[in-house]
Amino acid sequence: MVEIAEIAVSAAELKLGTEPVQGAGVRLSLAEGKVRYSMRARDPKVLEGVLGREVPKRIGGTDAGIACLGPDEWYVVLPDNFDLPRGEGLPVSVVDVSSRALGLVLEGPGALAVLCSGCPLDLAKMGVGRATRTVFETVEVVIWREAEDRWHVEVWRSFATWLWNAFLAAMPDAK
Amino acid sequence: MLLIHCPYCDEARPEVEFAYGGEAHIARPVDPSTYSDEQWEEFLYIRSNPRGRHHERWRHTHGCGRFFNAVRDTVSDVFETTYKAGEARK
Numbered sequence: 055m056v057e058i059a060e061i062a063v064s065a066a067e068l069k070l071g072t073e074p075v076q077g078a079g080v081r082l083s084l085a086e087g088k089v090r091y092s093m094r095a096r097d098p099k100v101l102e103g104v105l106g107r108e109v110p111k112r113i114g115g116t117d118a119g120i121a122c123l124g125p126d127e128w129y130v131v132l133p134d135n136f137d138l139p140r141g142e143g144l145p146v147s148v149v150d151v152s153s154r155a156l157g158l159v160l161e162g163p164g165a166l167a168v169l170c171s172g173c174p175l176d177l178a179k180m181g182v183g184r185a186t187r188t189v190f191e192t193v194e195v196v197i198w199r200e201a202e203d204r205w206h207v208e209v210w211r212s213f214a215t216w217l218w219n220a221f222l223a224a225m226p227d228a229k
Numbered sequence: 230m231l232l233i234h235c236p237y238c239d240e241a242r243p244e245v246e247f248a249y250g251g252e253a254h255i256a257r258p259v260d261p262s263t264y265s266d267e268q269w270e271e272f273l274y275i276r277s278n279p280r281g282r283h284h285e286r287w288r289h290t291h292g293c294g295r296f297f298n299a300v301r302d303t304v305s306d307v308f309e310t311t312y313k314a315g316e317a318r319k
Binding site for chain 1 (some may be wrong): 230237238239240242245246268291292293294296
């Protein structure tokens, strides 16, 4: 008698990895110990005054953990010992969104191929140190190219398990 | 894949990042209470629906998040140009 393997995988069977996974020139791991902020300001100068440092102005630009996502929006990923001033009373919004998202890190020569399996952008042309919000299949992500072969992918917590498994599924084909 | 030029990002980006936002340059009445039912109906529902050049709003939802305006040919689906919200009709 032939055993027929189950092909349907229910959502309940999907697990978010706690240990890094390695294979086919790619290493997938969770970026832990991060603090995240969403910052909004119509005038970047007011925000710079609150933070006491410059913020990148060009969309897609990053500077020491701060990524410019839109003309009035910035996303911050820093080690969790950082605490940013909130700028109370000023026309800025600095909100701690650490619990909202998780960071997945793809490293190695095959990392680009894994990301390209579901992202419509031409990521090969994305410069090192650039970050952008985009989609992976239908899941919204922020992709951050930290080095030539190192990509940090921010994804909302509820999508993270799916994204982790989508990356796993793409890894054997990465070259 | 259809690429749309986002005037804020200043990049051609894939269509799946965008959301369509209906016809552009329809100003909300300053004082709606003075409007008759017919005028209100026209503001809410009546659109030009042209064959050819169409001014429309798009939002770069999965990108910079901004609304902008575009001129698209409704027959060929070619984007003639895109420009920032608030700029004059092109």
